[in-house]
Each structure stands twice: as C-alpha cells, then as structure tokens.
Amino acid sequence: MSSSTLRPRTQERPREQDVARRLLDSAAVLAYDPATEVDWETPLDKDFHGASPEWSTLYGTAYWNELTDAQRKELTRQEAASVASTGIWFEMILQQMVLRDIYAKDPTDATFQWALTEIAEECRHSIMFARGAQKLGAPAYRPHRFAVELGRVFKTVAFGEAAYAAILVAEEVLDVMQRDWMRDERVVPFVRTINNIHVVEESRHMKFARDETRKRLRGAGRLRRQVNALVVAIASYVIVTSMVNKNVYANAGLDEERAIGEAKANEHHKSMMRSSCSGLMEFLASAGLLTRPALFFYKRADLI
Numbered sequence: 001m002s003s004s005t006l007r008p009r010t011q012e013r014p015r016e017q018d019v020a021r022r023l024l025d026s027a028a029v030l031a032y033d034p035a036t037e038v039d040w041e042t043p044l045d046k047d048f049h050g051a052s053p054e055w056s057t058l059y060g061t062a063y064w065n066e067l068t069d070a071q072r073k074e075l076t077r078q079e080a081a082s083v084a085s086t087g088i089w090f091e092m093i094l095q096q097m098v099l100r101d102i103y104a105k106d107p108t109d110a111t112f113q114w115a116l117t118e119i120a121e122e123c124r125h126s127i128m129f130a131r132g133a134q135k136l137g138a139p140a141y142r143p144h145r146f147a148v149e150l151g152r153v154f155k156t157v158a159f160g161e162a163a164y165a166a167i168l169v170a171e172e173v174l175d176v177m178q179r180d181w182m183r184d185e186r187v188v189p190f191v192r193t194i195n196n197i198h199v200v201e202e203s204r205h206m207k208f209a210r211d212e213t214r215k216r217l218r219g220a221g222r223l224r225r226q227v228n229a230l231v232v233a234i235a236s237y238v239i240v241t242s243m244v245n246k247n248v249y250a251n252a253g254l255d256e257e258r259a260i261g262e263a264k265a266n267e268h269h270k271s272m273m274r275s276s277c278s279g280l281m282e283f284l285a286s287a288g289l290l291t292r293p294a295l296f297f298y299k300r301a302d303l304i
Contacts, residue, residue, distance in 0.1 A: 020110035034128035048188035050077030060268030081138030176276035233294035
C-alpha cells in the first residue's frame with residue numbers, strides 16, 4: 001500500500017488551502033508600507049503628468065490637440081485622482097464583501113487568514129490613494145449618487161462567485177492601466193510608486209479572486225450562472241463608468257460640456273479599455289459568465 005493511501009485525510013491539503021498559503025507566503029516576503037515607501041514630503045512637480053497621457057479620456061480628440069502641455073498634465077492629474085477615489089470606493093465594498101464571506105469561519109484556515117491579509121492590504125491601499133489624490137491637488141471625487149446606492153446594495157447582497165468575479169473585474173481594469181503608469185517616466189514619481197505598490201499587491205488579490213470564482217462555480221447550474229453573469233456585468237459597468245468623474249474637466253480648467261461630449265465619443269480611449277480587458281474577458285468566458293445579457297453591459301462599458 002502506498003504512502004499516499006496511508007496518509008490521513010485530515011493531513012491532505014486541498015488546492016484552495018495551497019493557494020491561500022502561497023499568497024500568505026508572498027505577502028510575508030513582498031509587501032509595502034505606503035507611509036514610508038511613498039515620497040509624501042516632496043512638493044508636487046507640475047512638470048509631470050498624473051497618468052500616462054495615452055490613458056486620458058481626451059487623448060486623441062480634437063480638444064486634446066488644442067490643449068497646452070500644462071493643461072494636459074493638469075487633466076491627467078485630475079483623472080488619476082478620480083481613478084484613485086473610485087478605487088477607494090470599490091475597495092471599501094470589497095472589504096465588506098470579503099469580511100461577510102469569512103464571518104464565523106475557521107480562523108485557523110489559511111483561506112481565512114489570507115482574506116484578513118487582503119483586507120489589511122486594501123486598507124493601506126485606500127489610505128495611499130487618498131493621500132495620493134490629495135497631493136495631486138484634487139478634490140474628493142465620488143461616484144454619482146445612483147452608483148453609491150447601487151454599491152450599497154451590491155455589497156450587502158452579493159456573495160460567492162458574484163462577489164469575487166466583480167472584485168476581479170475592478171482589480172484587472174485598474175491593474176492594466178497602472179502597469180503603464182508605473183513604467184512611464186512622464187508620470188510624477190510618487191504616483192509611479194503608488195502604482196507599483198498597488199500592482200504588486202493586487203496581483204495576489206486577483207489570483208485569489210480568480211480561484212474563488214472558479215471554486216464557487218463548481219457544480220453551478222445554468223440559471224445560477226446566468227443570474228450571476230448579469231449581476232457581475234452590471235456591477236462592472238457601474239464601476240468602470242464611475243472611474244473618471246465628469247468634474248475633472250472643470251477642475252482642470254476645461255470646458256466641461258465639450259470635454260464630456262468628446263470623451264464619450266473618443267474611440268482611442270474605448271480601444272485602450274477593450275485591449276486591456278482581453279484576458280479578463282477570456283477568463284469570464286471560460287467560467288461561463290460571459291452570457292448574451294452580460295455582453296450588453298460589457299459593450300456599453302467598452303470592455304469588449
């Protein structure tokens with residue numbers, strides 16, 4: 001009889017436990033404290049952008065071509081601050097969903113401990129984003145009231161794959177744009193540091209969200225997949241369309257009405273969003289969450 005046959009079942013480590021343990025090990029080795037890692041003391045240098053210009057909602061439009069270099073830089077700083085503020089909003093939703101998911105579960109479980117570790121990282125990220133937006137000279141951008149109330153409902157009722165797949169969408173969209181920003185020497189250095197910290201630590205969160213989504217969908221019937229696919233798509237639409245607050249244009253000294261109109265019609269920005277989400281859409285399709293009704297919302301958000 002083989003040793004594997006003799007091994008007690010209680011000593012066998014399920015795949016989910018292995019994933020959680022690897023993530024815990026990674027967090028123990030590669031984690032950052034934004035309070036000390038980010039240069040908060042050096043005054044903002046307005047010779048830099050706040051984000052890669054190519055990611056601006058106006059890049060490639062006639063209006064962009066009319067802007068001075070200083071106006072373009074101010075716009076990208078306001079847009080970066082808005083994305084950070086939206087990130088805070090969703091990270092607060094994320095933390096509540098994860099806490100609710102592990103409530104009253106076994107605290108000795110590696111998955112439980114990883115979930116608390118992820119929440120701790122998200123808390124640091126939110127403070128980091130808040131300080132970063134403040135240093136960029138931006139106001140407190142918030143999603144519109146409908147999005148806030150919808151988020152309040154979502155964080156209360158979403159569970160299982162719906163919660164983790166929605167978490168994944170928000171994290172993946174931010175991840176792709178921030179990978180560009182952190183490598184771009186045109187972007188102000190402290191923002192590049194913020195983006196680097198977020199990309200490194202969010203890679204663990206995305207791994208966990210993908211794994212949990214697959215796990216929760218095992219054995220799920222067609223109706224459950226259809227319902228959750230639609231819930232995730234609607235949540236994704238609200239998150240993505242809330243990233244850049246319309247007030248960024250006026251705060252950058254632009255004609256808000258014209259800027260909003262040109263941003264909505266900006267095919268370059270739509271193309272950037274679609275290309276950044278190709279891997280995400282492949283995952284959702286493989287998980288059976290890319291249904292026809294869901295596609296409607298992803299197309300509306302220019303994610304596919």
